[in-house]
Amino acid sequence: MTDSRNRLFGMSAKAKEHLVKRMLERRAKRPQQGPTARVSAGSGGSGAGPAQGDAYDAFFRFDQLPGYHELHVQKAAAARLGIANPYFRLHERVARDTTVIGNREYVNFASYNYLDLCGHEAVSSAAKEAIDRFGTSASASRPVSGDRPIQRELEQALAAIHGAEDCVAFVSGWATNVTTLGHLFGPKDLILHDALIHNSATQGALLSGARRLPFPHNDWEALDAILRRERSRHERVVVVIEGIYSMDGDFPDLPRFIEVKRRHKAFLMVDEAHSLGVLGEHGFGIGEHFGIDPHDVDIWMGTLSKTLASCGGYIAGEGALVEYLKFTAPGFLYSVGMAPPVAAAALAALNVMASEPERVARLHERSTLFYALASEAGLNTGHSAGYSVIPVIVGSSIKAARLSNALFERGINVQPIIYPAVEERAARLRFFMSCAHTPEQIRSTVSVVAEELARLERKPSRARAG
Numbered sequence: 001m002t003d004s005r006n007r008l009f010g011m012s013a014k015a016k017e018h019l020v021k022r023m024l025e026r027r028a029k030r031p032q033q034g035p036t037a038r039v040s041a042g043s044g045g046s047g048a049g050p051a052q053g054d055a056y057d058a059f060f061r062f063d064q065l066p067g068y069h070e071l072h073v074q075k076a077a078a079a080r081l082g083i084a085n086p087y088f089r090l091h092e093r094v095a096r097d098t099t100v101i102g103n104r105e106y107v108n109f110a111s112y113n114y115l116d117l118c119g120h121e122a123v124s125s126a127a128k129e130a131i132d133r134f135g136t137s138a139s140a141s142r143p144v145s146g147d148r149p150i151q152r153e154l155e156q157a158l159a160a161i162h163g164a165e166d167c168v169a170f171v172s173g174w175a176t177n178v179t180t181l182g183h184l185f186g187p188k189d190l191i192l193h194d195a196l197i198h199n200s201a202t203q204g205a206l207l208s209g210a211r212r213l214p215f216p217h218n219d220w221e222a223l224d225a226i227l228r229r230e231r232s233r234h235e236r237v238v239v240v241i242e243g244i245y246s247m248d249g250d251f252p253d254l255p256r257f258i259e260v261k262r263r264h265k266a267f268l269m270v271d272e273a274h275s276l277g278v279l280g281e282h283g284f285g286i287g288e289h290f291g292i293d294p295h296d297v298d299i300w301m302g303t304l305s306k307t308l309a310s311c312g313g314y315i316a317g318e319g320a321l322v323e324y325l326k327f328t329a330p331g332f333l334y335s336v337g338m339a340p341p342v343a344a345a346a347l348a349a350l351n352v353m354a355s356e357p358e359r360v361a362r363l364h365e366r367s368t369l370f371y372a373l374a375s376e377a378g379l380n381t382g383h384s385a386g387y388s389v390i391p392v393i394v395g396s397s398i399k400a401a402r403l404s405n406a407l408f409e410r411g412i413n414v415q416p417i418i419y420p421a422v423e424e425r426a427a428r429l430r431f432f433m434s435c436a437h438t439p440e441q442i443r444s445t446v447s448v449v450a451e452e453l454a455r456l457e458r459k460p461s462r463a464r465a466g
C-alpha cells in the first residue's frame with residue numbers, strides 16, 4: 001500500500017522534499033510583499049478619507065503581514081515533511097548539563113549555562129536575599145527611582161574584570177548594543193562590523209543612521225583596506241567584533257584588530273556575550289586571553305544572560321563614555337533600572353566565576369574533548385575554536401531540523417540553526433558546552449550524533465517518514 005504521506009500529489013518523497021526546499025529558498029529570497037498588499041489608485045491612499053472596500057485589508061490585519069505569511073509557509077512545509085517543531089520546548093527544572101522536558105531527562109546542549117552558575121546555590125540565594133531586601137523591581141528608570149547598592153556593586157565588579165574605569169548595566173543585552181551604537185553614532189559616522197556580528201549590533205547601527213559596512217569574518221586585513229579607503233570620509237568610526245562568535249564558536253585575533261583600529265583612529269567595540277566566563281584563565285574574556293592592555297578596547301560590551309546566569313547587558317570603558325550613556329542613552333534613561341534580584345544573581349555568579357577558575361578550566365577541558373571526538377568522527381565543526389560553542393554543520397535546514405529531532409528522541413536536547421539565521425548550506429546544530437557536562441555525556445552524544453547523521457544521509461526518505 002502506498003503511504004500517502006510519502007507520495008503526496010503523486011510525487012515521490014524525495015521529489016517532494018526537493019520541491020519544498022526550493023520553495024523555502026525562493027520565498028526567503030523574495031522581497032517582502034504581502035499576499036494582498038496592494039492599494040489601488042484612488043482607493044483612499046491619498047488621505048482623502050476612509051478606504052473604499054478592501055483596499056487597506058493588507059495593512060490593518062496582523063495575519064496579512066508578509067512575515068506572518070512566510071512563517072506559516074515554513075510551518076506548513078515542515079509539517080508536510082513530518083518535521084516536529086524543535087523550538088520553544090518546555091523545561092520543567094533548571095537547565096544545566098541535563099534538563100527535564102515532558103517528564104523525561106535529556107542531556108542538554110541548548111543553554112548558555114557555560115559555568116553551570118544558573119541553579120548554583122550561591123547565585124539563587126543572592127537573588128532571594130535581594131528580593132527580601134529590595135523587592136522584585138527597581139520600579140522606574142534609575143535617574144528617577146534612584147540606584148540600589150547591588151546595581152552599583154555589579155557595575156564596579158564588571159568594570160574591574162575588564163580593567164575599565166567604569167561600567168553601566170542595562171536591562172537587556174540586545175538593547176545594550178542597540179542603544180549604545182544607536183546613540184553614540186550618527187549620519188556622519190561609519191560603523192564597521194564583522195560579517196557575522198550579532199543582530200543587536202546591526203540593529204544599533206541601523207538606528208544610528210551611520211553608514212554601515214560589514215567586513216569578511218575575522219579578516220583584519222580586509223578591515224584595514226576598508227579603513228584606508230573610507231576613513232577620511234567620516235567623522236567617528238567604530239569597529240564592532242565579538243569575543244567569541246555565537247554561531248561558529250571562533251574568535252578574532254584581537255591584537256591585530258587593535259593595531260588596525262589604532263592606526264586609523266577608530267574606536268573598537270568588543271561584544272563579550274559568549275567569551276565572558278569562557279576565554280582567559282579566570283574567564284575574564286578575550287582581553288585576558290590575549291593579555292592585551294584593556295584600554296586598547298574602547299567599548300567593552302557584555303551580557304549577563306550567559307555565563308552570569310541572569311539577564312541584562314553592560315558597557316564598560318572610560319568614565320566619559322559611561323557617564324554619557326548613563327545620562328543620555330535612551331535604552332538606559334527611558335527604561336527601568338535592573339531589577340535587584342537580577343543584579344544580585346549576576347554579581348554572585350561573577351564572584352563564583354572569579355574565585356573558582358577551575359570551572360573555566362573544566363569547561364575548556366570538556367569542550368576540547370567534544371571538539372576532538374567530533375573531529376575524529378568526521379563531523380564538520382566549521383571554524384570552532386573548541387570552546388563554549390561547537391557547531392555541527394550539516395548543510396541543509398531540513399537535515400538540521402531532522403537531526404535535532406532524532407537526537408531528541410534519543411535523549412539529547414540541541415537546537416538546529418537554520419536559514420536565514422545562517423546560510424542554507426551552513427545550517428547546523430549548535431552545541432553549547434557546560435563545565436558540568438561529563439566526559440561520558442560528551443562521548444555518548446558525539447557517537448549518537450555521528451550515528452544519526454549517517455542514518456539521515458543514507459536514507460533521507462525513510463528517516464522523514466519515521
Ligand SMILES: Cc1ncc(COP(=O)(O)O)c(C=O)c1O
Nearest residue numbers: 172173174198200246273303305
Ligand atoms: C553576541 C551577542 N550579543 C548580544 C546578545 C544579546 O544578549 P541578551 O540575550 O542577553 O539580550 C546576544 C544574545 O545571544 C549575543 O549572542
